[in-house]
Amino acid sequence: MPGEKPTKEGLLYDFYFDETSRVGQRTDFFLIFHAILLEAFFGATHEMPRADVGILRCLTAYLWFMTGYRQRWILRHL
Numbered sequence: 493m494p495g496e497k498p499t500k501e502g503l504l505y506d507f508y509f510d511e512t513s514r515v516g517q518r519t520d521f522f523l524i525f526h527a528i529l530l531e532a533f534f535g536a537t538h539e540m541p542r543a544d545v546g547i548l549r550c551l552t553a554y555l556w557f558m559t560g561y562r563q564r565w566i567l568r569h570l
Contacts, residue, residue: 522556
């Protein structure tokens with residue numbers, strides 16, 4: 493209700509609900525982006541672009557892993 497003071501439990505529940513919805517969004521983005529990188533990796537005709545795409549893929553996989561690990565840590569502490 494407007495003008496109602498938020499409680500600590502209500503804010504925590506809202507934060508938890510928002511964080512769990514972000515997990516699904518990040519999973520979708522991860523799968524789509526890696527599918528694009530996989531297609532670029534197999535579509536590359538020269539060795540140098542294939543190496544660049546492979547390195548980019550490993551770096552983004554590490555980034556997504558660390559983001560997911562942070563997300564898991566936050567959800568375990570809620």
